[in-house]
Amino acid sequence: MAGHSKWANIQHRKGRQDALRSKLFSKLAKEITVAAKMGDPDPDKNPRLRLAVKEAKSNSVPKDVIERAIKKSQGGEGDDYEEIRYEGYGPGGVAIIVEAMTDNRNRTASNVRSTFGKYGGNLGETNSVAFMFERRGEILYPLSAGDEDTVMMAAIEAGAEDVETTDEGHAIYTAVTDLSDVSTALEEVLGEAESTKLVWKPNTTTELDLDGAQKLMKLIEILEDDDDVQRVTSNFEISDEVMERLSA
Known part of the structure; x- marks a missing residue:
């Protein structure tokens, strides 16, 4: 997302990196399991699995974790996971896409909708922001x-x-x-x-002031903390001045 790497740096300075790392490993492993279940368990024969493994390795996921995730797919795990995309608007009219992988659609929908509402967003219909x-x-x-x-x-x-x-x-x-x-x-x-x-x-970005940026960061943080959410993308833009104040 626009501003994503800078946001990652802010999170790092706040000392959340260890918890975020563990959660990231879990989400990458889930993607590997589902990719292997949907196709061949051999990455060389399964493009989606090959990309999932490559992304896991680039994030320093241990080899044994990757291998275990692939084996899970052959043991029946990953059968019930469903991929769902949620779309909506955050503070300042910023567009947000939430990609989830869940075994309980009602639970995930309820959590995502609640988070949007609680932190200044508004969950929309499918394709309400994807065109951006x-x-x-x-x-x-x-x-x-x-x-x-x-x-x-x-x-x-x-x-x-x-x-x-x-x-x-x-x-x-x-x-x-x-x-x-x-x-x-x-x-x-x-x-x-x-x-x-x-x-x-x-395709386009929306610039936020300090107040809007603070609210959006909180919304994204809570969404990404949800175990069912694989990734969150937004079209926000933050000036260097506002970024410095956020990092302080």
């Missing part, structure tokens, strides 16, 4: 992977659609169906990526 985003494959590399021209050329040759370089790193975007092949090709040239996954990329 584009579904893309995203591959992230640090600046140390190479200069802008080097990464751009590598991305073009690998079949990527776009590259955005900022002071935080290189973001390479692909068509949804090309993500796995492009990421594999890039690894041969640039090495292992920091992140490889499907994302909702905002």
Whole structure:
């Protein structure tokens, strides 16, 4: 999401990184189990599983956790998980997409709706905000992977659609169906990526003042703490000045 990496840094400074790390491992493992259950348990034969494993490894998920998650799929676990997308608006009119994986649709819907209402948001209907985003494959590399021209050329040759370089790193975007092949090709040239996954990329952003940013961060924090929620994407934008005040 716009501002996501900066938000991650704020969370880190607040000392929540250990709890967040444990929860992230759990969610990545769930994705691996479901991906393996829906297809072949061999990552080489299952593109979704291959991406799930790659994303888990980029987040330092231990090998035994990954292997255990795949084995769970063969033991019947993951049968009842259902993927659901919720959409709505947060403080300041910011668009929010919540992707969940649940074995109890009523529980998850109730929790998400309650969180939106409690923290200044408004849960909408399906596709109420999705039109503000584009579904893309995203591959992230640090600046140390190479200069802008080097990464751009590598991305073009690998079949990527776009590259955005900022002071935080290189973001390479692909068509949804090309993500796995492009990421594999890039690894041969640039090495292992920091992140490889499907994302909702905002077409437009909404800038927030300090009050709106504080309220939105709380809403996102509570949503991401929900065990059924896999990821939260928003189109917020926060100025450096407001970001500094949030980080203080």
